[in-house]
Amino acid sequence: MKRLEKVFLILLTIAAIQAISVVEAHASPAKTLMQQLDTNKDGLISLKEAVRHTELLRNFGLIDDNEDGKLTEAELAKSKLTPGNAKSAVSE
Template identity: 40%
Template sequence: MMKKHTLAALGLMAVSGLAWAAGGAASFQDLDTNRDGQITLDEAKKSPEVKARFTQADANKDGKLDAAEFSAIETAPQSAPQPMK
């Protein structure tokens, strides 16, 4: 079971890296500077988009993004800017 999750995470990382690279955004591999398979908030600060959506993407609230959580940033709709009052 663990192998399936690891393979799925690696697959998502590869796909997300290619998709974001094409769009000019930082990939999971770019942000995971210590290569531990997770992105901390400190690592996310290198990408304004990831930093802004970090809390929303951290589904399990462990303070880190794994490959699946990072992938969700790419597919989740961005919040519309709030109108000024």
């Protein structure tokens, strides 16, 4: 019986890990950008952090809706910007 419990626990752990991987694989482009560029992990992207993404830097002022000099994940989500694109970041 204990062996069956161990096997069940291992299978349950594997299933949980796979579920987490699927969720992370479907992260929004804004969330992915935030994770990649928010180096100080404050939940915002500053101009200094934005220099690593050319299109983000080029369109920073247009994306920064509240003009506070920092981008939130919500502001990024409104743009069409993705981690690797070279298209205009501003929604039409």
